Amino acid sequence: MSRKKRTAAATTAPTNLTAFRCAERLWKDRSSNPDLSLAFDPRRILWEDETFEGRTRGVWPSGDGAQEEVCWRVPMGDLAEAGMGQTRWWKGKGREGGGDDYAIVIPRIPGLVFFPRILPEALQRALVVETLQHARRPNLTQLDKLYDLPSEGLWNAWTTGKGEEVVERTADAAAVGPGVTAGPSAAANALGLEGATKTAPKGAEPAQGAVTVRDLLPKLRWANVGWFYDWTTKRYEFDRGFVSLPPLVHLCCRALARQTPWQHVFSNDKPSSLSGKASPDWRRWKDVYDPDAGIVNFYQLKDSLTSHVDQAEVDAVSPLVSLSLGHSSVFLVGGTDRDTPPLAILLRSGDGLCMAGAGRRVYHGLPRVLEGSLPVYLRASQDEAVQGADDWRLYGEYLERGARINVNVRSVF
Ligand SMILES: O=C(O)CCC(=O)C(=O)O
Numbered sequence: 243m244s245r246k247k248r249t250a251a252a253t254t255a256p257t258n259l260t261a262f263r264c265a266e267r268l269w270k271d272r273s274s275n276p277d278l279s280l281a282f283d284p285r286r287i288l289w290e291d292e293t294f295e296g297r298t299r300g301v302w303p304s305g306d307g308a309q310e311e312v313c314w315r316v317p318m319g320d321l322a323e324a325g326m327g328q329t330r331w332w333k334g335k336g337r338e339g340g341g342d343d344y345a346i347v348i349p350r351i352p353g354l355v356f357f358p359r360i361l362p363e364a365l366q367r368a369l370v371v372e373t374l375q376h377a378r379r380p381n382l383t384q385l386d387k388l389y390d391l392p393s394e395g396l397w398n399a400w401t402t403g404k405g406e407e408v409v410e411r412t413a414d415a416a417a418v419g420p421g422v423t424a425g426p427s428a429a430a431n432a433l434g435l436e437g438a439t440k441t442a443p444k445g446a447e448p449a450q451g452a453v454t455v456r457d458l459l460p461k462l463r464w465a466n467v468g469w470f471y472d473w474t475t476k477r478y479e480f481d482r483g484f485v486s487l488p489p490l491v492h493l494c495c496r497a498l499a500r501q502t503p504w505q506h507v508f509s510n511d512k513p514s515s516l517s518g519k520a521s522p523d524w525r526r527w528k529d530v531y532d533p534d535a536g537i538v539n540f541y542q543l544k545d546s547l548t549s550h551v552d553q554a555e556v557d558a559v560s561p562l563v564s565l566s567l568g569h570s571s572v573f574l575v576g577g578t579d580r581d582t583p584p585l586a587i588l589l590r591s592g593d594g595l596c597m598a599g600a601g602r603r604v605y606h607g608l609p610r611v612l613e614g615s616l617p618v619y620l621r622a623s624q625d626e627a628v629q630g631a632d633d634w635r636l637y638g639e640y641l642e643r644g645a646r647i648n649v650n651v652r653s654v655f
């Protein structure tokens with residue numbers, strides 16, 4: 243959809259649109275500032291004083307008073323091994339956290355678990371470094387079909403001073419024609435392709451029409467990690483072989499899924515129940531859950547991800563774990579059809595989400611990355627040493643230009 247059409251659509255009263263599409267339009271509309279009081283925000287939950295078998299009931303009231311969402315705060319298991327947990331945000335260096343870490347369960351969306359501020363600042367920085375560095379072969383990115391990317395990957399070429407190197411188009415891309423630079427048709431998600439056409443660089447070098455590493459970096463939209471998934475055919479390609487997940491991503495996501503108190507999520511009484519037949523074998527997840535495939539989404543400020551269900555895995559009930567880094571965003575999550583009104587959740591850098599059981603079959607999407615929302619500790623000027631990076635500055639600058647990174651992993655079998 244062109245930018246013009248999109249703007250017109252956003253201001254026209256929706257008639258035959260599904261509830262999900264209406265919500266997407268509302269949050270995508272850039273003609274005024276988004277009303278964030280309409281997004282579920284853990285900071286605005288009113289918690290009851292009493293706990294009930296370790297769980298605390300809360301209510302989030304929407305800013306316009308039209309909506310109330312009941313939720314439960316449930317205690318997490320031990321996250322020390324992965325260095326995660328809300329308690330680690332505030333405790334001094336070297337002090338042990340743990341014990342008070344929690345997740346939020348929202349009964350209206352069974353199987354959805356929200357972990358606000360679960361990644362401490364230093365861990366967020368290390369994950370930004372890791373995800374950008376792993377956008378390279380053998381992991382594939384959406385740009386690999388179109389360009390013969392540097393063997394070290396775009397990001398690593400950029401950080402080692404190769405920004406002006408010319409990147410040739412592949413034979414496939416040449417057949418498609420000029421100006422096409424991106425393209426998951428799928429999960430479709432069309433992580434916004436706007437702005438994806440190249441402006442020819444000025445000056446003698448590189449040659450007119452040539453594309454450089456510098457040009458392509460903002461067009462990087464996604465990279466596969468683990469088993470390779472083809473977003474065009476929507477199938478895993480197991481004959482490409484298995485590539486281990488980036489180690490920190492693996493550690494954090496595995497720990498989140500293993501340490502979630504699933505009995506509170508899937509119990510038949512409060513706070514949440516899992517309806518339906520495919521009751522997941524959640525009792526085993528704390529010992530055996532092991533993600534082996536995933537995607538890293540690199541959003542720029544104007545990008546969005548349209549509503550979809552991730553359903554390619556053989557094991558369609560075990561947890562899909564997702565981490566947010568960089569700019570904040572609005573995530574929409576609804577029901578098994580697009581007519582169910584979705585809940586808008588404000589996702590900040592350092593938040594995690596799990597979708598498991600029935601939660602694996604609900605529509606979700608990301609209509610909005612929020613301008614001006616990058617935390618100070620991720621800016622280029624922050625001067626703490628960062629695991630895996632000689633120089634944080636380039637990472638910070640990439641984020642400052644409007645980036646949000648999401649990594650989400652699952653277990654294929
Ligand atoms: O960016 C997000 O938070 C969600 C991404 C997602 O749903 C997907 O990649 O399938």
Ligand SMILES: [Fe+2]
Nearest residue numbers: 550551552606
């Ligand atoms: Fe998804």
